[in-house]
Amino acid sequence: MSAPQSVAGSALGVFTQAELLTLQHQQQIMAQRSHQSGAPADRGRGTSRQSQPSSRAVSAASSQSIPGRIMLDPHSLQALHAHLENVMRTIQRRIEELEDATEQSVRNSSGRAGTSIQNADKEIARMRRIMQDIDTLEEEFEKIKRIRDKIKAIRNNVDQLSEKLDRSRPSGHGAGGARRR
Structure with a gap:
């Protein structure tokens, strides 16, 4: 293989320790859902340049996932990005529900x-709990957003490198050109 399939999250140098823990947790959730359903709910962009469905790549990635590592293939990054988008939408809906509950309170x-x-006094105490929940969820939302943005940047870099490799292969000199790193 010319490039590693995964890398330690800390090796990327773009995540804080808290973000790495959250990212690892989200990868575990995504892998569990993939194993339970047999295929991810969101297939991403469809097929790759090699006409390999992204569901196969995600299934392979989840079965090969190693705790603390991030899969670097475009399909795994796309699936992770889509999963984080869904998590953010869920958190945003919950924040809106809590804000409505606060107004009602x-x-x-x-x-x-x-x-x-x-x-x-009971309603005020309830409102304080709701406000704390909103603060906690907003922090989690921002953390997930930062992770999602970093994953997107990594995915874009992987896509660019993949395209460069694809362009360099036809111009290489036989099999020796494809083995260069």
Whole structure:
């Protein structure tokens, strides 16, 4: 093989320790879902230049996944990017639900404050918990967003390198040109 299929996340130098832990956790979730369903829910961009469906690459990547390592083939990176997009959408929906609950809590608190201090205190405590949940989710959202953006950049670099390799192969001198690193 001319290039490694995976690399240690820390070797890339673009992730913080917390981001690496989150990325590893998300890769495990993605691999488990792939194994449970037999194929990923989102096939990404379709077929590659070699007409290999991305679901095969993702299945292979998940079966070959090594904890702490990031698969560098374009299909695995595309699947990981799509998975992180879904996670971000889920977090965003939950933030919106919590914001709506906060607004409702504030309305409920102000409407009953005059008649029931006890109920108002409960709603205020609930609102504080909701606000904490929103803060936590917003931090998680930003962390996932940073990871997703870094994965996208890595995927683009891999795609560019793959294209360079594809262009260099026809111009190489026989089999020796394809083995260069």
